[in-house]
Amino acid sequence: MSAAVTVLSLGGTILMSQDASGARAxxxxxxxxxxxxxxxxxxxxxxxxxxxxxxxxxxxxxxxAVLDHARAAVDxxxxxxxxxxxxxxxxxxxxxxxxxxxxxxxxxxxxxMRPASDPGADGPANLRDAVxxxxxxxxxxxxxxxVFDGHVHLADRVVKASSRExxxxxxxxxxxxxxxxxxxxxxxxxxxxxxxxxxxxxxDRFPAVPLLTAGLDEDFALLDHLPPDxxxxxxxxxxxxxxxxxxxxxxxxxxxxxxxxxxxAARTARGGTSTHHYAYPGSEVDLLEAGAVxxxxxxGITARLLLQALLADGAGPAAIRExxxxxxS
Numbered sequence: 619m620s621a622a623v624t625v626l627s628l629g630g631t632i633l634m635s636q637d638a639s640g641a642r643a644x645x646x647x648x649x650x651x652x653x654x655x656x657x658x659x660x661x662x663x664x665x666x667x668x669x670x671x672x673x674x675x676x677x678x679x680x681x682x683a684v685l686d687h688a689r690a691a692v693d694x695x696x697x698x699x700x701x702x703x704x705x706x707x708x709x710x711x712x713x714x715x716x717x718x719x720x721x722x723x724x725x726x727x728x729x730x731m732r733p734a735s736d737p738g739a740d741g742p743a744n745l746r747d748a749v750x751x752x753x754x755x756x757x758x759x760x761x762x763x764x765v766f767d768g769h770v771h772l773a774d775r776v777v778k779a780s781s782r783e784x785x786x787x788x789x790x791x792x793x794x795x796x797x798x799x800x801x802x803x804x805x806x807x808x809x810x811x812x813x814x815x816x817x818x819x820x821x822d823r824f825p826a827v828p829l830l831t832a833g834l835d836e837d838f839a840l841l842d843h844l845p846p847d848x849x850x851x852x853x854x855x856x857x858x859x860x861x862x863x864x865x866x867x868x869x870x871x872x873x874x875x876x877x878x879x880x881x882x883a884a885r886t887a888r889g890g891t892s893t894h895h896y897a898y899p900g901s902e903v904d905l906l907e908a909g910a911v912x913x914x915x916x917x918g919i920t921a922r923l924l925l926q927a928l929l930a931d932g933a934g935p936a937a938i939r940e941x942x943x944x945x946x947s
Contacts, residue, residue, distance in 0.1 A: 620662075620696065620697045621661050621753065622662040622663075622696045623696060623700060624687070625665040625666075625699075625701075625749070626667075626699060626701045627650055627667045628670075628703050628704070629671045629673075629704060630671075631732065632653065632728070632734065632745070633645060633653065633734060634649065635733055635735035636735045636736065649734040650665070650670075652734065653741055657742070657746045660750065661752075663749070664696070668687065672704050672706070673707040674706055678714075681714055681819070681820050682819040682820055682822070687699075688725050689720075689721060692723040697753050698724040698725070698726060698757065699725045700745065700752050701728070703727055703728070703729050705778060705786055708764065709777055710919055712763075713924075714820060714923050715762045716761050717923075717924070718818065718819055724751065724763055725761070726757070726763045727763070727765075728744045728764070731782070744765060747765050747768060748765040750798055750803065751763060754803035756796065756805050757770075757796075760772065764776045765798065766787045767784055767785040767786075767787070768799075769785075769794035771794050774812075774920075776788070777789070791889075792807070795807065795809055810944075813945075814941075816931055820930070824927070825850035825851065825930055827850060827853055827929070828844070828849070828852060828853070829918055830853070830854055831855040831918075832854060832863065832866070833857065836863060836866065841869045841873060852873055852878060852880045852881070854870075854882045854883065856885060856891065858886070859884060859889065859891050859902055860902040861896065862900045864898075864900045866900065867899060867900055867905075867908065871908050874908055874909040874910065879929075880909070881913050882911070883913035883916055883917060883921040884913075884917075890913070890916070890945075892947070893912055893946070911942050913945060924941060925938065
């Protein structure tokens with residue numbers, strides 16, 4: 619197998635520097651060269667900077683570029699591809715790339731919690747581990763992976779669990795799929811088969827899909843003021859196993875009856891949605907009977923991306939329901 623790895627960059631904290639006080643980190647155009655120098659002996663590296671922005675600045679067109687360059691790199695002989703990215707939306711980028719990544723070679727996403735100028739910068743170690751994962755035979759066929767703090771996460775399970783800790787990422791509910799031990803990637807379990815891919819690449823813009831959170835005395839009155847032509851889909855972060863208030867149900871039934879798909883995730887960090895535990899007004903059973911789809915183990919932010927990608931692909935109700943089925947809990 620080739621020992622070549624292509625490193626693509628969209629920026630993020632891993633390529634930022636702080637001011638003299640050790641605060642106010644901003645993108646640093648010189649950081650990439652220094653970072654790559656720390657892993658120069660790990661593999662035959664080819665690098666390309668696609669952007670140098672915070673993760674909040676990443677848009678679908680950036681991910682189109684990542685997919686185009688990553689596919690070309692693998693087709694030209696790279697064993698795998700590494701993408702550096704800011705951590706705030708890293709889990710979303712990984713999840714979305716996984717919907718489209720159609721090569722056996724791994725596409726590995728990594729970043730850093732500490733800027734490149736920090737004395738304890740974690741970027742070099744994360745990049746080294748990501749490159750080693752991209753080279754690992756065990757990573758082939760696993761799709762998009764996230765490597766952080768010595769752990770390898772599946773794109774469909776990874777979540778950012780801390781806004782400050784160096785070990786910021788975890789996987790729900792399985793834990794990491796592997797660890798990086800020296801120069802090796804050591805698998806911890808055999809993952810389930812990957813869900814079907816979407817064809818092509820993301821559109822330049824996704825359809826409008828608001829993400830609304832259920833809570834005490836929340837009846838989603840905002841839906842009365844959303845123009846129907848601006849609502850392509852709706853994602854709810856439901857309480858408990860995917861519940862809303864009884865007062866919200868008339869509005870949600872009106873939205874569903876108009877043909878707008880409604881997907882319900884759980885706002886809790888663990889456990890996901892159910893399909894059968896409760897049957898009171900506003901429960902998951904009530905929502906399902908009204909026509910909603912349960913997101914299962916997917917958090918609201920990634921469930922929203924899946925719905926947007928499906929709508930952009932022209933998916934109808936049956937296809938949407940089928941796409942969420944692998945995440946059922």
